[in-house]
Amino acid sequence: MKKGIQYILLLAVIIVLGVGVFSVAKRLVGTGTNKQETTSKAKKQEAGKAGKDAPEATTEKKVDNSVPMTNLKVTAPQGYLRVGNSMKLVIETEPADATNTELEWTCSKKDAVTVTDQGELTPNPGSEKNTVTVTAKATDGSDLTQSFELRILPAIDPSKPMVAITFDDGPNPDTTNVMLDALEENYALATFFCLGQNVGYYPDVVKRELELGMEVGTHTYSHQQLTALSADALDSEIKKSLQAHEDAVGVKPKLMRPPYGAFNKSVLQAVGSYGLCCMNWSLDTEDWKTKNADATYKMVMTATDGDVILLHDIHEYNVAAVQRFVPDLMAAGFQLVTVPELYENRGEPLDPGTVHFRTDPTTESSGETTAASSEDGATEEKTTEEGTTSN
Ligand code: NI
Numbered sequence: 001m002k003k004g005i006q007y008i009l010l011l012a013v014i015i016v017l018g019v020g021v022f023s024v025a026k027r028l029v030g031t032g033t034n035k036q037e038t039t040s041k042a043k044k045q046e047a048g049k050a051g052k053d054a055p056e057a058t059t060e061k062k063v064d065n066s067v068p069m070t071n072l073k074v075t076a077p078q079g080y081l082r083v084g085n086s087m088k089l090v091i092e093t094e095p096a097d098a099t100n101t102e103l104e105w106t107c108s109k110k111d112a113v114t115v116t117d118q119g120e121l122t123p124n125p126g127s128e129k130n131t132v133t134v135t136a137k138a139t140d141g142s143d144l145t146q147s148f149e150l151r152i153l154p155a156i157d158p159s160k161p162m163v164a165i166t167f168d169d170g171p172n173p174d175t176t177n178v179m180l181d182a183l184e185e186n187y188a189l190a191t192f193f194c195l196g197q198n199v200g201y202y203p204d205v206v207k208r209e210l211e212l213g214m215e216v217g218t219h220t221y222s223h224q225q226l227t228a229l230s231a232d233a234l235d236s237e238i239k240k241s242l243q244a245h246e247d248a249v250g251v252k253p254k255l256m257r258p259p260y261g262a263f264n265k266s267v268l269q270a271v272g273s274y275g276l277c278c279m280n281w282s283l284d285t286e287d288w289k290t291k292n293a294d295a296t297y298k299m300v301m302t303a304t305d306g307d308v309i310l311l312h313d314i315h316e317y318n319v320a321a322v323q324r325f326v327p328d329l330m331a332a333g334f335q336l337v338t339v340p341e342l343y344e345n346r347g348e349p350l351d352p353g354t355v356h357f358r359t360d361p362t363t364e365s366s367g368e369t370t371a372a373s374s375e376d377g378a379t380e381e382k383t384t385e386e387g388t389t390s391n
Contacts, residue, residue, distance in 0.1 A: 066099035066100065068098065068099070068140055069095075069101060070144075071144070072091075072094075072103075073093075074092075074136045075089065079149060079212075080153055080211075081121070081150060081151075082123070082152075083123045083124070083152060083155035085123075086120055086121060086122040086123075087121055088118075088120055088121075089120075090119070091136070101138075104138075105135070105136055108135075112127035112130060113127065121134070123150075123152045128187065129154060130151075133147050134147065134150055156337060158345040159362055161306075161361075162334060162335035162341075163305070163337075164191055164341075165190040165300075165326075166190065166192075167193065167311050167312060167313035168311070168313075169193075169194075170194055170198060170312070170314050171199070171209070171314075173204075173205050175316055176202075176205050178319050179319060179322045180214075182326045183212065186326050186327050186336075188330065188336035191217060191279075194217070194218060195220065196218065196221035197221055199245055200244050206248055207249050216249075217253045218241040218257075218276070219241075220256070220259055221238075221244065225259055225260055225262050226259065227262045227263065231266065231270075234270050235270055255350070258278060263278050263280075263355055274352075275352045277351060277352055277353065277356060281358075282308050283302070283308065283309045285310060285311050287311050287318050291317050293318065297325050297328075300321065305334075305362060308342070343359055346359040
């Protein structure tokens with residue numbers, strides 16, 4: 001009897017254990033099966049995808065009457081651009097009935113520029129002081145690409161100090177080019193008032209000035225004191241100079257700096273009749289007098305917000321000064337802009353037939369200077385001392 005009960009209990013334990021082991025084993029095996037199922041499902045899906053895509057691609061090829069691009073040309077209106085500005089690229093594709101003219105844009109510096117489908121290029125903040133290569137690539141499989149270089153200049157902040165450096169009497173390839181190097185390296189701009197006759201001799205230097213974004217104005221044709229000329233001679237000095245620019249580089253200046261800063265009503269009238277304004281200066285470095293790089297450097301560094309600084313790019317003794325003051329003015333917080341940029345950002349017009357010396361300082365920086373207060377007097381002196389300097 002006792003033994004019988006023991007057997008029954010033992011049997012019950014075996015059955016319970018057996019069921020437990022079986023179910024665990026089943027679960028383990030089951031998981032394995034599921035895994036395998038998942039894997040094979042995925043494989044089937046992949047195979048399905050490939051299977052779906054492959055025939056479609058074949059079908060496309062079979063009925064492909066798309067017209068590929070045979071020519072792609074992208075032209076940038078200029079090789080430089082300030083952050084904050086944008087420009088419209090000229091995009092030409094051939095043939096006219098190309099099926100897909102969509103382009104993919106890339107830049108040698110990541111995220112430096114944005115180009116819209118309409119070809120509007122905008123440099124992005126933080127990309128300034130870089131020269132990048134922008135590339136357009138056809139997306140129709142034709143592998144056509146077009147690239148161009150772009151100098152990205154810093155944005156102008158109108159609330160911060162800025163000055164316009166101006167160079168007279170050039171160009172002189174030996175000296176002007178080295179000064180341009182310094183400006184180029186620092187992504188700075190300046191204004192060059194060229195003599196018509198020199199423009200004719202050295203058109204390549206003027207071309208380079210324009211390509212870098214410099215403003216090019218006229219300093220008349222042959223550096224005569226305009227206030228001493230007859231009406232005809234005065235007219236001829238301006239007319240011949242503008243023609244020299246047009247012939248050499250295809251661009252007519254919008255600014256005129258009279259030799260020696262000499263002007264009167266007749267001069268302004270003549271200048272205005274050609275759509276030009278008369279741009280004098282507020283800070284004379286007197287480089288022509290001191291002929292000393294150190295002295296010129298020191299004079300430039302007395303500049304205050306809104307100044308138009310007078311120098312000459314034809315003198316060897318100015319090269320070292322330019323190389324020094326360009327980075328130093330920027331380090332001192334000055335934005336180096338062209339004359340039109342200075343006036344535009346200060347909201348002051350440059351109307352034809354008017355005369356200008358400098359822009360008003362911003363309220364932010366107006367109290368900062370000593371040179372600014374003495375400049376007004378200096379300016380008046382300059383405008384009346386016609387013919388007494390070598391400017
Ligand atoms: Ni001059």
